[in-house]
Amino acid sequence: MNVSATNIILHSLNYNSEGVLKCKMREGELPISPSIEQLVMDLHRSYQSKSNKAFAYFANEGEKSQLFQRALTEELNGELDFVGFSQQAAGRFVDELKEHDFAEEGVLLVSKYTWTTSDYLLIALLQNNQSISVNENLELQVSQHIETSKIQLVARIDLTLLKRDPEANRYISFIKGRVGRKVSDFFLDFMGAKEGFDAKVQNEGLLKAVEEFCEKQELPTEQKQAVREVTSNYCKEQLKEGEDIDLSALSEEFQSTSDLEGSFYDFVSEDYQLEENFPADRTLMRKLTKYVGTGGGMNISFDQKHLGSSIKYDEASDTLTIQGIPPNLREQLKRDALIDSGELVITETILDDGKAPF
Incomplete structure (x- = not known):
């Protein structure tokens, strides 16, 4: 599915000779062209692939906090043109x-685009990097390029959801950023928003619901794993397509692939505080099919289906036995004379809850 860009403008953020961050404002929109469409598509795909997103909504608290929302409302109502809105947004940005002491320079992109059936506003600070290439005369030349795959300071507003349901708590989303950087605080203050919908909590609730649904069904190990x-x-x-988890669709997947009694959707609707739709968390989803443990200098991960067959755990001795070691690991161990057979016994397994191996 392609995106269709409707508006786009760039502003430049740089420090002057006095060390003060300044914004050079562009006075007109960029004309929509195939290269612009490709840029927006690349940014959209990069943003969709990020799993560390936070969700928010406009807080409507205090004069300063409403500056961005007021400008956006005026733009959407036709009272302010897109250039004027982008310039006000750049000033707030x-x-x-400065307020959050982020020493950031780059190109500030403000764009409106359509994807599937929704309209979006994207605001992203892009890095304008240099690259060296060889021209047709075999001479080195320096050029500038924008890195779209490593965006960090970026936020997006689902304009369609905002219009359809102003009381929703998830029409604003942004990338949380690296540990130690208060990116959430920055975007919440910039847009005058409050953090609302918590995708991680939703995913944790789904994992819990799946496990308890299997227990209620009294499924054997093989069917539970299925x-x-x-x-x-x-x-x-859903992650690959950039789509949310749909509980109704997931329930239908269960019915079409497994011989289950009752509906998973009905089961979830009774006791679980889950939204109808929410984005998947790639890290948490790994726990569905893998055991993962880290600690004491060890990092162990394996598919759950191997437990009880090629991998055995003895709780009494706290021992994990692995038969059929991966060839690349075996070669490393044999090279260092640690083993001389195809069996490895690990006697210091890290336990998260005292009951499971990982």
Whole structure:
């Protein structure tokens, strides 16, 4: 599915000779061209692939906090043109960078585009990097390029959801950023928003619901694993397509691939505080089909289906036995004379809850 860009403008953020961050404002929109469409598509795909997103909504608290929302409302109502809106947004962006002491330079992109049936506003600070290439005369030349795959300071507003349901708590989304950087605070202050919908909590609730649904069904180990794999595959496909998890669709997946009694959707609707739709968390989804443990200098991960067959756990001795070691690991161990057979016994397994191996 392609995106269709409707508006786009760039502003430049740089420090002057006095060390003050300034914004050079562009006075007109960029004309929509195939290269512009490709840029917006690349940014959209990069943003969709990010799993560390936070969701928010306009807080409507205080005069300063409403500056961005007021400008956006005026633009959407035709009272302010897109250029004027982008310039006001750029001014707020710079003010908040200074307030939060983020030493950031780059190209500020403000764009409106359509994808599937929704309209979006994207605001992203892009890095304008240099690259060296060889021209047809075999001479070195330096050129500038924008890195679209490593965006960090970026936020998006679902304009269609905002219009359809102003009381929703998830029409604003942004990338949380690296540990130690208060990116959430920055975007919440910049847009005058409050953090609302928590995708991680939703995903944790889904994992819990799947496990308890299997227990209620009294499924044998093999069938329980099959349900987990159906969930994992569905969530991976949704991540790949940039789509949310749909509980009704997931329930239908269960019915079509497993011989289950009752509806998973009905089961979830009774006792779980889950939204009808929410984005998948790639890291949490791994727990559906894998055991993962880290600690004491060890990092162990394996598919759950191997437990009880090629991998055995003895709780009494806290021992994990692996038969059929991966060839590349075996070669490393044999090279260092640690083993001389195809069996490895690990006697210091890290336990998260005292009951499971990982």
